[in-house]
Amino acid sequence: MASLEERLEALLALHPKRIDLSLERIARLLERLGNPQERLPPVIHVAGTNGKGSVVTFLRAMLEASGKTAHVYTSPHLVRFNERIRLGAAGGGQLVDDVTLMDAIEAVREANAGEPITFFEITTAIAFKLFAERPADFALIEVGLGGRFDATNVIARPLASVVTSISLDHAEFLGTEIAEIAMEKAGILKAGAPAVIGRQDEHVMALLGLEAEAAHAVPFRHNQEWAAHGENARLVYQDEDGLLDLPLPRLLGQHQIDNAGTAVAALRAIGVDISAEAIGQGLREAQWPARLQRLSEGPLVASSPPGSEVWLDGGHNPSAGSVISAEMASLFDRAPKPLFLITGMLTTKDPHGFFSAFDSLTQYVFTVPVEGHAGFDPRELAVRANEVGLPARSAPDVRTALQAIGEMATEPPRILICGSLYLAGQVLKENGPLPV
Template identity: 50%
Template structure:
């Protein structure tokens, strides 16, 4: 067993490549070969790509499979509080000793060669998933799809593409069609693909790729439909109709994510649809915080946390707020400087009383609070700057003790809030 803890090994892995992101599969294939090609010994893989909704869809599929008594591995990124969240083995987060040993094994096998952090840690995940039996592996793409480190599985059981929109344009292209082409790179020959709601430009690209690969398409609005009706959720495909509870994950967009998850279960021929929508848990996606130091600082405030960070994420949060009971709503917002902050904030403006702008401590790529403040003013919001989330929360509670407060704008900010709030 390694004498080093996982934190030290992960920090070391950050130094193995001069870039955080460098999209290619060459380094993955080299290291996986050195490790004995664990990607060839995985349980049946459900591979999930998309701009928004990947994590929520994965969480609902996992809940549905586990509700039917199946054991499920899951791989997701980024993590919020601890790296261990990225690797779930048969329902449990990977333990510290197991993670450290796997990371050490990958470092040794890689030797002096360049490899990115995500590539090396994905190889560690592949080792873990290959060595422990399970019925399924839910594999979430990190960035894009075609050249993402997870795209080394030749024959998954199923692929899923959740809604595609503009994000990471510096890596994936500056149009929905170009980004959709990268996401569609996970579609494999003869393997069914579930397609969530798409912009028409993206859907054309996805369907063309599927046709070239002989992959059966199950697309939202065509092969399946899902919608809210009188406080329930209705799912329908060619095999019939399901009358289900609304998803326990908040927001109208979760109905469409639930539909993709249920369609996946129907294609696989296994799973509990009701468990999928009622038992799924996914932190920092319109998550209500009910205890911890932040609640202690403002006990009457209705406190929420969301990690959405692109224009589509802003629209989803806005739609969620619009369905909530009327209440003064204040944002505490921090974002990265690589994101379209104006596109994120504009749909939120009609639903917000004030915005408190914060920087994300410890993040080199944080957008300064002053820039977030300026963007909020440009979006038509009343805005102030705050030194921290806690300072902002106290200031809001001092004026409006029973307000609704949403901490938002970044998964990195959300992760910090979850760590500090316990």
């Protein structure tokens, strides 16, 4: 009998392209499955360049803190495919187990009958089938790429559509201009559903407002219909229904205050019955691996210099580089330590833009391969770091880079492993803890 990994690998062979944005293939398959997307629990649909996974995490944590259940679909996974599909249950949802997942794969594969379909499309159909067969109060669905032609956009009547921060990324699929990308993200906005818009550049916000109007969606925009900011170690949220004085989110960084505010705004926009206490509890308990995650133990941490801090973040575009570097600068202000980067990056990304955010902040960069993916050759990536003024050299793997930092550092350093979610997944697989 084929293993889960073998079954997932077989799905990759159904379409020659890794990404081919279209709704035709997923619509065909879902119809054969009896259109499970029409039987989902009420859907909160989340798109954006950065922060959409964090917003989904905050939404789940807050809903579960209030006693509600939520199915969750996110991507990509870090270590195991099961991370993409979380089945809602009383007391807290659980990642789909191997047996349930294999049964769903076989049913959907049989319905597809060998026809061309991308991996993300067929796995989206698997998630929708599982969600339609199990009761829950909500389904939290994260867009894979873009929005308008993303496989998840077969959802015709979401409870709310959410658009997090938009910046340049995936230019080969979504366009090279921010306005083009914003238009693609806005494709998830639907008539009659609140359009919850997170922090944006003013021009992007204006464009999204126009797109919401054209879609007959009800706009609920950051710094217009709602606002959130940090103040005196608290998160202050306000909209026309009043003000909430909340704890800061467990996830670190100013950007997570924005993401937490966006999640609160989504719940307020749909009028869900949830107390301020449950919202606060959710913010305190939300966990999202590889987002400014400090690694405190494990084999790789043991390879780092004594007294060092090891941080992990999967951010991989210039916008993510800016928010990560801002948090590293904040950490330095509170507890000065020399910063070293260990970075691997896919060839589709912008290393100059990412590295530029760390100029004058970083002592040295070690570049490493991203195993199993089309990543930059570490030597070439080191050259890209040099070109923006960061001293860098390549290393064969993260462990070797950690040991090299130990030989170079004259005092306990702060080490940030970053540049790719796939690299972050490698680190968690080797070091732990595994996402649950």
